[in-house]
Amino acid sequence: MEKPLQFDVIASCSTTRARTSLMKLPHYTVETPVFMPVGTKGSVKSVLPEQLENINCQIILGNTYHLGLRPGVELLKKAKGLHNFMGWKRALLTDSGGFQMVSLLHMAEINEQGVNFESPYDGTKSLLTPEKSIQIQNAIGADIIMQLDDVVPTTSKDNERMEEATYRTTRWLDRCLSAHERPNEQNIFPIVQGGLIEHLRKLSANLHLERKVNGYAIGGLSGGEAKEDFWKMVLLSTQMLPGDKPKYVMGVGFAVDLVICCALGADMFDCVFPTRTARFGCALTSSGQISLRHKKFRMDFGPIEKNCSCSTCKTYTRAYIHQIVTSEAVSCNLLSVHNLNYQMQLMKGIRESIKVNKFPEFVQQFMINMYPNKN
Ligand code: GUN
Ligand code: ZN
Numbered sequence: 001m002e003k004p005l006q007f008d009v010i011a012s013c014s015t016t017r018a019r020t021s022l023m024k025l026p027h028y029t030v031e032t033p034v035f036m037p038v039g040t041k042g043s044v045k046s047v048l049p050e051q052l053e054n055i056n057c058q059i060i061l062g063n064t065y066h067l068g069l070r071p072g073v074e075l076l077k078k079a080k081g082l083h084n085f086m087g088w089k090r091a092l093l094t095d096s097g098g099f100q101m102v103s104l105l106h107m108a109e110i111n112e113q114g115v116n117f118e119s120p121y122d123g124t125k126s127l128l129t130p131e132k133s134i135q136i137q138n139a140i141g142a143d144i145i146m147q148l149d150d151v152v153p154t155t156s157k158d159n160e161r162m163e164e165a166t167y168r169t170t171r172w173l174d175r176c177l178s179a180h181e182r183p184n185e186q187n188i189f190p191i192v193q194g195g196l197i198e199h200l201r202k203l204s205a206n207l208h209l210e211r212k213v214n215g216y217a218i219g220g221l222s223g224g225e226a227k228e229d230f231w232k233m234v235l236l237s238t239q240m241l242p243g244d245k246p247k248y249v250m251g252v253g254f255a256v257d258l259v260i261c262c263a264l265g266a267d268m269f270d271c272v273f274p275t276r277t278a279r280f281g282c283a284l285t286s287s288g289q290i291s292l293r294h295k296k297f298r299m300d301f302g303p304i305e306k307n308c309s310c311s312t313c314k315t316y317t318r319a320y321i322h323q324i325v326t327s328e329a330v331s332c333n334l335l336s337v338h339n340l341n342y343q344m345q346l347m348k349g350i351r352e353s354i355k356v357n358k359f360p361e362f363v364q365q366f367m368i369n370m371y372p373n374k375n
Contacts, residue, residue, distance in 0.1 A: 166195075
């Protein structure tokens with residue numbers, strides 16, 4: 001039986017840990033390093049699946065916690081999975097739900113059984129267990145599904161709690177692996193935890209290495225810790241995980257973090273940032289973010305970014321987007337398409353530079369554009 005994930009490294013940078021690969025999944029062959037836009041409730045907010053295809057988006061992310069509440073397992077099964085339900089033909093990954101509940105809802109309470117939470121829709125209490133998370137993810141049918149993990153914010157000073165969460169995450173991984181009913185079609189990724197504590201990160205990676213899986217995630221980061229600590233933990237994790245399997249750093253989406261994490265050996269990323277910032281009227285460019293709400297754009301008849309390949313920049317000006325940005329819903333579509341295209345082009349630039357062994361030059365040019373010397 002062929003595995004539901006084949007990972008072939010095409011080229012590696014000779015001076016950093018960056019690599020580019022083909023990751024063959026049941027619904028699509030993804031080129032890595034890859035950025036995955038977030039479609040929490042079964043839709044990448046304000047962007048259509050055909051627009052995602054047009055900007056060459058290869059894989060998107062859904063959330064078990066939201067989709068399990070609405071539309072729920074019964075409807076998802078009737079709809080023959082989320083791909084079919086939402087009209088998305090390419091690859092899909094679902095996050096397990098615990099992190100969203102803990103980070104979004106402060107009312108979530110964690111114990112050995114799972115995560116207790118209140119539905120934001122009707123206030124009813126439910127328990128999300130590792131088994132339940134996998135049952136929902138089996139009904140959603142994504143190419144990659146995530147284990148339920150016990151996430152403690154990196155800013156926590158409670159080392160005992162961090163240690164408990166690290167061991168519990170592995171116990172929950174084993175419960176997820178036992179509950180998985182579609183191992184020939186869907187890949188479970190374990191999540192390395194351990195906060196910023198070096199020996200716990202190593203322990204977590206080592207425990208997960210003993211399980212038979214096709215890829216790994218690095219979690220619990222990008223939550224307000226210092227950049228040096230973040231990079232150190234990413235590197236420590238990528239060094240311990242096997243070179244012939246994909247490594248996914250969860251919750252990363254700022255351009256500079258994507259570039260650096262690629263250099264540290266990561267292959268996959270997701271974040272709400274590009275679409276969320278679009279809804280606040282912000283556009284991503286090679287020289288940083290701009291707010292189209294600013295009145296300086298009132299008579300600016302150029303595109304958001306010169307030479308941008310997206311449909312927004314081909315047709316609409318900064319002045320026009322400024323005109324509609326605070327009042328018209330369609331402006332969210334225009335800005336989200338541009339911002340996601342920016343992320344896709346950035347990742348493509350990284351992949352292409354690795355193929356011709358010019359990744360360090362790419363990083364240098366990226367930094368010059370993003371942080372020009374303002375003297
Ligand atoms: N998204 C961002 N970080 C995490 C994490 O640590 N765990 C999970 N499940 N999702 C995340
Ligand atoms: Zn554009």
